Amino acid sequence: MNPIRIAKKWLAYRRTLNELGSLSNHALHDIGLTRYDIRDVASRTNR
Numbered sequence: 001m002n003p004i005r006i007a008k009k010w011l012a013y014r015r016t017l018n019e020l021g022s023l024s025n026h027a028l029h030d031i032g033l034t035r036y037d038i039r040d041v042a043s044r045t046n047r
Contacts (some may be wrong), residue, residue, distance in 0.1 A: 009046050016042035 020028070024033045030033060033041065 013046045016045050030036050 017038060020033070020041065021035075025035070026039075
């Protein structure tokens with residue numbers, strides 16, 4: 001995998017973490033997630 005693709009995937013992972021992390025617990029609950037799920041969701045989303 002080339003370095004540019006790795007960097008883009010990492011940025012997308014971080015963006016997903018930041019977006020989900022900024023949601024309230026109530027909003028996360030509404031979409032069926034907990035704070036413990038955020039990293040797993042971000043890693044699955046950016047494979």
